[in-house]
Amino acid sequence: MPVRMTDVLLRRIAILLVFSMASISFVPPLEAAFVPSGESSPTHLRLEDMSTVQKILEHKLVRERLKALGYGEAEVKDRLDQLSDNELHRFATQLDTLAPGGGAGTVIFGILFIVAIVLAILYLTGKRIVIK
Numbered sequence: 001m002p003v004r005m006t007d008v009l010l011r012r013i014a015i016l017l018v019f020s021m022a023s024i025s026f027v028p029p030l031e032a033a034f035v036p037s038g039e040s041s042p043t044h045l046r047l048e049d050m051s052t053v054q055k056i057l058e059h060k061l062v063r064e065r066l067k068a069l070g071y072g073e074a075e076v077k078d079r080l081d082q083l084s085d086n087e088l089h090r091f092a093t094q095l096d097t098l099a100p101g102g103g104a105g106t107v108i109f110g111i112l113f114i115v116a117i118v119l120a121i122l123y124l125t126g127k128r129i130v131i132k
Helices: 005-024 042-057 060-068 073-082 085-097 104-125
Strands: none
Touching: 005 104, 042 060, 042 073, 042 085
């Protein structure tokens, strides 16, 4: 029985859909837990927020930029101490969203994902790469 062109096309579309649905199904793992009331005290939250800000301030580029703007380390610390708990929390939250990028794992996964898509497209179209 001869293979019709529509059968081949449907098979290729099905394979493409499987690959696309598999790539969409990657969901980052989330964890949820109850927070004890002792850890949600304002002083504990302030210490957490202050450590988040301190981690960002320890980066070499941030320190150099602050020095270029004329801020010394003591002046930055004084200004941070003057912030209210709410202001410090908002600032630390905004710093978390300004992360400069993912880790090496994210980059490697992205590259492998793109390579897999290109290989799938080449396989589905019947093309071959020949290096001489």
